[in-house]
Amino acid sequence: xxxxxxxxxxxxxxxxxxxxxxxxxxxxxxxxxxxxxxxxxxxxxxxxxxxxxxxxxxxxxxxxxxxxxxxxxxxxxxxxxxxxxxxxxxxxxxxxxxxxxxxxxxxxxxxxxxxxxxxxxxxxxxxxxxxxxxxxxxxxxxxxxxxxxxxxxxxxxxxxxxxxxxxxxxxxxxxxxxxxxxxxxxxxxxxxxxxxxxxxxxxxxxxxxxxxxxxxxxxxxxxxxxxxxxxxxxxxxxxxxxxxxxxxxxxxxxxxxxxxxxxxxxxxxxxxxxxxxxxxxxxxxxxxxxxxxxxxxxxxxxxxxxxxxxxxxxxxxxxxxxxxxxxxxxxxxxxxxxxxxxxxxxxxxxxxxxxxxxxxxxxxxxxxxxxxxxxxxxxxxxxxxxxxxxxxxxxxxxxxxxxxxxxxxxxxxxxxxxxxxxxxxxxxxxxxxxxxxxxxxxxxxxxxxxxxxxxxxxxxxxxxxxxxxxxxxxxxxxxxxxxxxxxxxxxxxxxxxxx
Amino acid sequence: xxxxxxxxxxxxxxxxxxxxxxxxxxxxxxxxxxxxxxxxxxxxxxxxxxxxxxxxxxxxxxxxxxxxxxxxxxxxxxxxxxxxxxxxxxxxxxxxxxxxxxxxxxxxxxxxxxxxxxxxxxxxxxxxxxxxxxxxxxxx
Numbered sequence: 001x002x003x004x005x006x007x008x009x010x011x012x013x014x015x016x017x018x019x020x021x022x023x024x025x026x027x028x029x030x031x032x033x034x035x036x037x038x039x040x041x042x043x044x045x046x047x048x049x050x051x052x053x054x055x056x057x058x059x060x061x062x063x064x065x066x067x068x069x070x071x072x073x074x075x076x077x078x079x080x081x082x083x084x085x086x087x088x089x090x091x092x093x094x095x096x097x098x099x100x101x102x103x104x105x106x107x108x109x110x111x112x113x114x115x116x117x118x119x120x121x122x123x124x125x126x127x128x129x130x131x132x133x134x135x136x137x138x139x140x141x142x143x144x145x146x147x148x149x150x151x152x153x154x155x156x157x158x159x160x161x162x163x164x165x166x167x168x169x170x171x172x173x174x175x176x177x178x179x180x181x182x183x184x185x186x187x188x189x190x191x192x193x194x195x196x197x198x199x200x201x202x203x204x205x206x207x208x209x210x211x212x213x214x215x216x217x218x219x220x221x222x223x224x225x226x227x228x229x230x231x232x233x234x235x236x237x238x239x240x241x242x243x244x245x246x247x248x249x250x251x252x253x254x255x256x257x258x259x260x261x262x263x264x265x266x267x268x269x270x271x272x273x274x275x276x277x278x279x280x281x282x283x284x285x286x287x288x289x290x291x292x293x294x295x296x297x298x299x300x301x302x303x304x305x306x307x308x309x310x311x312x313x314x315x316x317x318x319x320x321x322x323x324x325x326x327x328x329x330x331x332x333x334x335x336x337x338x339x340x341x342x343x344x345x346x347x348x349x350x351x352x353x354x355x356x357x358x359x360x361x362x363x364x365x366x367x368x369x370x371x372x373x374x375x376x377x378x379x380x381x382x383x384x385x386x387x388x389x390x391x392x393x394x395x396x397x398x399x400x401x402x403x404x405x406x407x408x409x410x411x412x413x414x415x416x417x418x419x420x421x422x423x424x425x426x427x428x429x430x431x432x433x434x435x436x437x438x439x440x441x442x443x444x445x446x447x448x449x450x451x452x453x454x455x456x457x458x459x460x461x462x463x464x465x466x467x468x469x470x471x472x473x474x475x476x477x478x479x480x481x482x483x484x485x486x487x488x489x490x491x492x493x494x495x496x497x498x499x
Numbered sequence: 500x501x502x503x504x505x506x507x508x509x510x511x512x513x514x515x516x517x518x519x520x521x522x523x524x525x526x527x528x529x530x531x532x533x534x535x536x537x538x539x540x541x542x543x544x545x546x547x548x549x550x551x552x553x554x555x556x557x558x559x560x561x562x563x564x565x566x567x568x569x570x571x572x573x574x575x576x577x578x579x580x581x582x583x584x585x586x587x588x589x590x591x592x593x594x595x596x597x598x599x600x601x602x603x604x605x606x607x608x609x610x611x612x613x614x615x616x617x618x619x620x621x622x623x624x625x626x627x628x629x630x631x632x633x634x635x636x637x638x639x
Contacts (some may be wrong), residue, residue: 026591036624048629161544171556175509175549181542182516189535194526196535197519227571301611395610398598399617401575402591405582406621410631422575426568433505433563434553452538460532 002253007133018369023066027370029069032378037071038078045075046333053340061344061359066366068340072316072333073125073374074368076276079307080117081385085110088400089221092210092446093312094278095218095439096284100297100304107300109454114382115246115256116302116474117309118375124262124310125371128317129364131266132342136325144266144326146271149458149469154271155451158278160482161285162440166436173435179431180444184452191456203416210277211411213445216421217438219404221428223397228429250302255286261310268311276312276319281439283311317367324348324360506554517543563586570601586636592620 017023032099037048049068056064057389079094084101097117159177187198189208198204246254261283268279287307288297297304316333323334326348341348391399408421428438462468470476520543523536578594595614596607604610625631 014610018607033628052629118551129533169551171552175546178545178549182539182546185542190527192531194502194523194535195537196523197516223602224571225566227567228565368557391613392599392604392606394602394604395595395599395613398595398604399604399613401598402578402595402614402617405578406587406591406625406633409582410632411623413632414581415634418579419572422572422579426572428561429568430505434509436553448542448595455538456531457532 010361011133011365012306013358014363014365015369016061017358017362018066018365023063023366024369024373026067027070027366027373028377030067031074031370031374032070032196034071034074034076034353035078035081035374035378035385036074039082045072048075049333049340050336051150053336053343056340058461062366064340065337065359066370068337068366069363070370070373071247073121073313073370076313076316076376077090077121077378079112079119080121080305081446085304086222086396086400088222089214092214092442093280093306093315095214095277095442096280096308097298097305098218099284099439100299100301102303103300104305105296109300110300110386111382112246112250113270113305114385115379116250116306117445118378118382119246120254120258120261120306120310121313122371122375123258124265124314125317125374126368127262128266128269128314128367129371131288131366132317132324136321136478144181144473147458147472148454148461149472149475150478152451152454152458153469153475155447155454157442157478157482157485158282159440159447159451160485162281162443172434173440175432176431176436176438176440177444179436180213180441180446181448181451182440184214184411186450190453201412201416201418207449208445209417210442210446212408212421213424214415215342215404215408216424217428217431217441219400220421220425221432221438223401224367224425224429225432226397228433248281253302254306256285257306258310260286261307262314263313264307265302265314266318269315270321275315277443279315279318280308281443283307320367324352324363345390380400479487510547510550510554513546517547517621517629519543569600574598574601584637587633588618588622589636590634591621 018027029352033048034045037045048071052067052071056067059312060065068072076093079089079091080097080201083094083098085091085105087098087102089095089098101113101117104110164174182245186204188195188198188205193207204251264286265276265279265284268282269275284297284304284307287301287303288294291303293301319334323338338348346352346359352360404421405418408417409415411417431438431441458468459466468475469479517540520536520539523534523539525531525534525536554577574594574597578590578598581590581594584590592611592614596610599610599614600607622633627632
């Protein structure tokens, strides 16, 4: 079924319906709206698509999905813009982009950082679409074989990979992970209905939304940090210095990172859970480990922007695999897309490819088209985005606080949520003061609830026998890899110093 | 806040979490192979261990300007209080101007223009394009 002679005519028909002028226009609107909301902290693609669902009800399904695809990719790209320029990721999946992207901005290389993000997103989106076409059926079979123990082991692997982000002292990275895991335990326990750490506040019973954690720690935390340190800090923002495009050496360094990021992103995206976030963290870790100059990471290494940006975009393609082939959404955005499918009376699943092939291939082609539109619209806009840096920091930060408030408020129309974000901003100041990195906190908060559920489910299936994690080959291998990530680097260092 | 005090706070917060984790019980009418308190207990032990480890490794950090944070936080709190009463536009414009001033801006006229433009654009995008209900205020 996946032979090229079968795929190409189908894809051609898909492009024919995606490239109709009306659909192109919808794609352009989607990409623009998506980029704009990506810049607003807190307001992500899942929320925007769900808000637009009623409006698109009367539209042709292919057109509506082109609009959604544009918003999906546009929002991912918009999130990277604020990460790079002002160190304020709008969502968890652009947290890693802020690490080196912002250092590049302060060195006057904002244009290059934005360009590697835009081109990397395009490359990753393109290849992820191709892989989606070719690999959907076999990948679905593979991911069906993943048991709870394997998922738990995968999450442990993702968590240990970021523990090394804290530099010389691993205690700080580990503490950050535990703080994140602790934030993830707030709210009702889904297995037993027991309230945990909600301090009698009804607003906390539903748990801490990851968007609140990201916006609180990064956007609000950044503003408070500026207020706390401005006495001895420089203005913090540097104007564009040098060309707004990639130099030949930056191209050379970016290209392999895009490739690795695409592969990591796509395959992580296929697994349900926190696809884009885990993908971007894993990609950053891989880039740092394969680099000949790992000491540059955190100091403005372009691979640290190129890899994670490619990865979070490719994971969008990967997350469509279980949605289209099984009808199981793997991320927040694909869950809303599932609702959209159902609104049009379509049930994603094994039969969708044969019964609604025009729509499926139209959707795949439309993802590709919106990806290309995103690059076309945004590369010329980079200079405009960079001019945002000419806004004086005090005014910019005040505006960001207002935007973050609106973004968070729109999630649940709740001022309580805004208060939570504000408290987390103060927590961020205390953590940064102790030089505890914030990125692992976000990953801990994202993965904590999933890790707990999978661990408990695996133990329940195994009658409480903890060796289940070691007797399943896949989980044993993943845990072994996690252990190696922790133990090997100091061991290698010790051996080297002895020689 | 002096650095040793901040480190002591970190350890105290970790201990508080651990103590609270030990008080989580499985509801009597529920069965769970692993109770709802087990995971928090493990996390609590990790928190205490790591916070102690960080506190023990001596590193001097520069003192923070907590008055600056207090000013920014107080302005933000006032905004939160004003939002439901005044509505989005009338609360956001003065907030951005005042917050910019607290954070060090000297040019309030320019700030006022930017704040008005920003608030109107966001209001328009959310209300008319996405159909989001922003706080209306008592007059809304």
